Amino acid sequence: MSTSLKQHNHHHYNTHSPQPKMDPIPKTHNQDLNLKATELRLGLPGSESPERTTIGCVKNPNLVSGAKRGFSDTINFVKNGAFLGENKNNISGKDTAVSSSPKVPVAASKAQVVGWPPIRSFRKNSMAAKNTKNEDDPNAEIGSCVYVKVSMDGAPYLRKVDLKIYSSYQDLSLALEKMFSSFTLGQYGTHGSSENPLMNLLNGSEYVLTYEDKDGDLMLVGDVPWDMFTGTCKRMRIMKSSDAIGLAPRVADKCKSGN
């Protein structure tokens, strides 16, 4: 049980924990670190032995000797040189602060330390899982999800749908109609069959469902096979037909002048 639990925990950490940003610790400074070098590990949560993993740190067992003396050195180091451990009485570190090279200590103090900040693993994992969703990529693919934005002309806000959960255009349009029905019913009441107000609207040519593909072109939904569509669709837009000249065949028929 314990082995499988270990693996499970690590899997959990590895898939969800965000990569810490850090500057690599220069080798020369490691020699000054002594005991601290073996402590300031860049161990990611859930690495095989969290207290041993070093990334960018040279692990030197020789540095452990003389640890006592080394520690006050490393205290200087950790404190950005702002306060010298030996000089207990000199509390106003202002004058001494800036003299020691600030850059290197800053780099190391940004290194990720085991168990710091003191956040429980449970909380780290649940928040990390959330962070992966808020990537800059608007169509974040998490596992097998493809989220695309859907806008509707005239609606106050957009929605996002996961294209992977639908298997056909019909599924998608049913879902979209449910999502946006609150914006259309107000204007049009229930006409036609009330289960498909959006389809009715589309059939009635008031609205057209379009999408933007990988090349940035505005396309009519329904032309390509479903799988190709889910692979190339970047966002969708429910447009008013009056704006969709040149796209929807029906509309094009009505507006022969086109452009």
Place this chain on the structure above:
Amino acid sequence: MDLNQKRTRTVDRVDSVDPDLVSPESTPMCPFPDEVLEPVLSLINSHKDRSSVSLVCKDWYNAERWSRRHVFIGNCYSVSPEIVVGRFPKIRSVTLKGKPRFSDFNLVPEDWGADVYPWLSVLAKAYPFLEELRLKRMAVSDESLEFLAMNFPEFKALSLLSCDGFSTDGLKAIATHCRNLAELDIQENGIDDLGGDWLSCFPETLTTLQVLNFASLNSEVSFSDLEKLVTRCKSLRVLKVNRTINLDQLQKLLLRAPQLTELGTGTFTQDLVTRPVADLEATFGSCKNLLTISGLWDTNSLYLPVIYPACASLTFLNLSCAALRSFELAMLLIHCKSLRRLWVLDTVGDMGLEAVGSWCPLLEELRVFPADPFEQENVAGVTESGFVAVSRGCPKLHYVLYFCHQMTNAAVATVVQNCPGFTHFRLCIMNLGQPDYVTNEPMDEAFGAVVRTCPNLQRLAVSGLLTDLTFEYIGKYAKNLEILSVAFAGSSDLGLKYVLGGCPRLRKLEIRDCPFGNAALLSGLTKYESMRSLWMSACNLTMNGCRVLAKEMPRLNVEVMKDEDSEDSQAHKVYIYRTVAGPRRDAPPFVLTL
């Protein structure tokens, strides 16, 4: 009686059951007959009071031990199960805590110990009618849970917090065999989640459930089984579901259980609107007894307002899984005038905290967690101004846990001036060794202000750039301090010496990465028996220093955890605790008891 002395005698008490040692003059001092004494004592629930009662005289000691129903063991290695059952014959409820708190942050290796099984096998013989078991930081295996389920026919309440070693199979055993289960509270454990079918193991005859908390499990459960369970358990008052439960399902559950006092929701948003938002809002409005709401994963401006109708009577709002922005929090808090406890993520920013100060005058506890704890550049989060804003609007604030990237001495001083009633002050400036970012001075004066201004301070966690002066202040002023957490602070042995020389009420001291050495450790020689435990890791201790301590104080267990990398003479991680059970026999190879 000097407090230290009193504590030591309590240890004596547990050690020898011979009551004659209690009062040398064993003449009948106590005029109360047992028939009067026992019922009176049975009304006393605080274990500290009960300890005091047991010290009065032989008769009171006996009356107390026969009337005690709940035993609290703060360190499972401080006493053996045999001693406990020998002293208290009629226990119905046991609370056990195991690993040192820093195990929550990966500082304690796995297989360190705190296995609950040895306790269970003794408890099964002595207390076959045990009803409640609450475990914190214990190692719990599926076998242990099965044993528990099979050997205690009256078992009613299981609470597991921060435990590890078990899987959902163990929960299956509990659900299947505990016919009278009233409480199943699973929180933040290292659990192997193999699936959600454990929930379907509750028999249809089970109607006694009052508390069900599976918020921290990941697997989907059978919703129809859950709904049936909630429907038939009419006394259900606490229901905390996990993230897989969607809004639609939550609605159904709430309609079945409008009597709930504590609710943990699942995912609080949905892509497909299958039911208008107004319906959800009405459902929340019909839950008149809600005092606590938590969960609220992924919620946003569209869905969060559905809880507004339930907010007026809320006393505890846990938003630590919902990354709200400042205006979302502000809009919500307008409705939460009775709020006493609030947990948020730092995504709400200082402006969100200003809203807290404006709308929650009764607030007593605030916890602000970092949404991105390992992000060190370009982080927003909260600063000192949010902290001050809360203190201005919430004079009753007495518990704070605050994660931030910057702080000033002046701000902390202002905060404690506004709220002098602090009992728990835990400030975590996440950048190591960070000074006051305005003056560039150490944060000594901040914590000096805290200990000087807050006479009721029981728990303190310090951070930032700190010299020995901080500890001088703590030792001198923090007369009621019981728990102190220190990391990356101090300049020399003096720091620790100040604390050990002051702080008469200190019970738990946990220190990591500080320049405290053997001299400091040994300066507290006589103090450790009055404390529950001391943890020191990555300090300047050596094996020799620890050996001296172990030799001088035979009633302490001085355990050193060996690290592969550290030299043999270094004592890399040291855990010291008082005990009447002697050195532990289940210590793994990397733990040396000196």
